[in-house]
Each structure stands twice: as structure tokens, then as C-alpha cells.
Amino acid sequence: MLDKLIEYDRDLFLFLNNLGVTGWDGFWLFITDKYASIPLYLVLLVMCVRKFGWKPTVLVLLVTALMIAFTDQLANVFKYGFERLRPCHDPLLEGKMRVVKCGGKFGYFSAHAASTFAVATLFSLLFRKHYRFMPVILLIWALVVSYSRIYLGVHYPLDIATGIIFGLLGGYLFFLLLRFAWRMFFKEDYSG
Numbered sequence: 406m407l408d409k410l411i412e413y414d415r416d417l418f419l420f421l422n423n424l425g426v427t428g429w430d431g432f433w434l435f436i437t438d439k440y441a442s443i444p445l446y447l448v449l450l451v452m453c454v455r456k457f458g459w460k461p462t463v464l465v466l467l468v469t470a471l472m473i474a475f476t477d478q479l480a481n482v483f484k485y486g487f488e489r490l491r492p493c494h495d496p497l498l499e500g501k502m503r504v505v506k507c508g509g510k511f512g513y514f515s516a517h518a519a520s521t522f523a524v525a526t527l528f529s530l531l532f533r534k535h536y537r538f539m540p541v542i543l544l545i546w547a548l549v550v551s552y553s554r555i556y557l558g559v560h561y562p563l564d565i566a567t568g569i570i571f572g573l574l575g576g577y578l579f580f581l582l583l584r585f586a587w588r589m590f591f592k593e594d595y596s597g
Contacts, residue, residue, distance in 0.1 A: 425505070479519070490511060519568040
């Protein structure tokens, strides 16, 4: 059963990865770069300051930093616990895939998918009553960043799906932590 799932995962990876064309490689390399999301993060920062003021925004930033560190370190635990080869290091895929970028040897699960979906979840919940368009924009951003990892050849679709699940759960759990901290520091419930 697990062997069949891995085979389907490898086949889906090859299909999605081979959709890429050289002319788009630069775009996808930019999308996957951690600095490419800075404009979005700045917009979220401005939205927080405008909606909540500076003190609550500092709390949001601290919780967000903890959340990203958590998803990143959890991905590392899985990466070295499972030791699943990245597609670009898999000898079974040699000559069958496009390698645009190759990371470390192991890659289960995608920290990019986990952290972007965690941010998307946290800020979608944070702004759900104030900016109704925000969840759609954040979901599209997280999906595009996640797909970039397949395009570049560094993650399988199952790596991405697992990262998405951990990102959604992490974003929700850290939203609950934010609500708790909000109550402690500001002596009021976060109403969302």
C-alpha cells in the first residue's frame, strides 16, 4: 500500500515537474525565495497596525515568528526522521525530471508549504471579519509558493500535501495561542 502511494506520488511529481519550461524558471526561483514574500508581509504588518495598533501588532509578530520557527523545525524533525530523498537526489528520477534547483539531500515534508499555509491560516483567522478577501489572496499565495517546490524539483506532491496539513494545523493552533496571549496582555478577548 505504501509502495503504491509512493509510486503515485512519484508519477504525479514527474507530470507536474515536467510541465515546466525554461522561460519560466526565473519566475519560479523568485517565487520560492524567502525574500519574495516580504511585500506581502509588509502589507500584513500595515494592516495589523491600522486595525489593532502597535502593541497588539507586536504580539502578532511574536506569535507569527514562533509559528514559523515551529513549522520550520517540525519539518526538520520529519526530514531527518524519515530521510526521504528529495526528487533531485532520487536516482530513480535521474534523466526523467527537470532540475531547476536542488536543496539538501532529504525533504519530507516541505517547510515552505508548512510555513506559508501557517501564515495564511493565522492571518485569515485574524482578519476574517475585517478583510473578507484576505483568505483567498493568502490561499493563492500559499498554493503558488508550494507548487514552486515541485516545479523546481525539490519536493514531491506528498511532501507538499503534508506541509499544507501541518501548516493549517499550526496556523490554527498559533491563532489559539494568540487569542490566549491577547486575553492575558490586553485583558480582553480577541473578537476577530
